[in-house]
Amino acid sequence: MKTKKLHIISTGKQKPEQLAEIIGVIHPYIDFIHLREKTKRAKEVYEMVELLADKKVPLSKIMINDRVDVACASNVKGVQLAYHSLPVEIVKREFMDLTVGCSVHSIEEAQIAEQQGADYVIFGHVYSTQSKPGLIPKGIEQLWSVSESVSIPVIAIGGITPTNSREVIEAGAQGVAVMSGILEAEDPLEAVKQYRSYLSE
Numbered sequence: 001m002k003t004k005k006l007h008i009i010s011t012g013k014q015k016p017e018q019l020a021e022i023i024g025v026i027h028p029y030i031d032f033i034h035l036r037e038k039t040k041r042a043k044e045v046y047e048m049v050e051l052l053a054d055k056k057v058p059l060s061k062i063m064i065n066d067r068v069d070v071a072c073a074s075n076v077k078g079v080q081l082a083y084h085s086l087p088v089e090i091v092k093r094e095f096m097d098l099t100v101g102c103s104v105h106s107i108e109e110a111q112i113a114e115q116q117g118a119d120y121v122i123f124g125h126v127y128s129t130q131s132k133p134g135l136i137p138k139g140i141e142q143l144w145s146v147s148e149s150v151s152i153p154v155i156a157i158g159g160i161t162p163t164n165s166r167e168v169i170e171a172g173a174q175g176v177a178v179m180s181g182i183l184e185a186e187d188p189l190e191a192v193k194q195y196r197s198y199l200s201e
């Protein structure tokens, strides 16, 4: 079985130094860290990449949410496009070196992302989560339908725990994306090891 991917999404609430400290410790166990810092300016996000690099986090593990300019300028792996971001096809056409992930919330969005050349999609939110308060979760069956409807990897997001990771993998996900379960854990290293063990079984 191909090893499933573990993406970590920054909360936007932690100080850059605090995030860098945590990722500096857990990066050997993760595939990608996404900087999703919606209230920060481009320069601040760029500086966060520098902090991560200082902690020896490989640039090849860093994705930038939305900001194609920052992703290019900082030479990271790629960009995670949100619903308000530039279209996938434009980013793929103009920035060929970037890996492009797209956040989707339906079969139709996933298929459009695939047609436009996305390298993978993140689908959610699968389970209810404090990180998306008041929004009804999509559930495991929709995850299954989305996974069936595209050929590119589908990464599940939203309320993912170590134990339900197995269920989402069985539903066709090629990996999981986690925010609070690791970055807000009392012991992020222990938490990431737990996710990793469920994803590797």
Ligand SMILES: Cc1ncc(COP(=O)(O)OP(=O)(O)O)c(N)n1
Pocket (backbone or CB within 6 Å): 036, 081, 082, 083, 084, 103, 104, 105, 124, 125, 132
């Ligand atoms: C139904 C639905 N639409 C949009 C969003 C949020 O979109 P996304 O692009 O994933 O942005 P963030 O999750 O990063 O805020 C959603 N969750 N649900």
Ligand SMILES: Cc1nc(C(=O)O)sc1CCOP(=O)(O)O
Pocket (backbone or CB within 6 Å): 009, 036, 103, 104, 123, 124, 125, 126, 129, 130, 131, 132, 157, 158, 159, 160, 177, 178, 179, 180, 181
């Ligand atoms: C950033 C994000 N996007 C989602 C989506 O469905 O598009 S769910 C989500 C938050 C995931 O946080 P947690 O791991 O704490 O549940």
Ligand SMILES: [Mg+2]
Pocket (backbone or CB within 6 Å): 103, 124
């Ligand atoms: Mg999202």
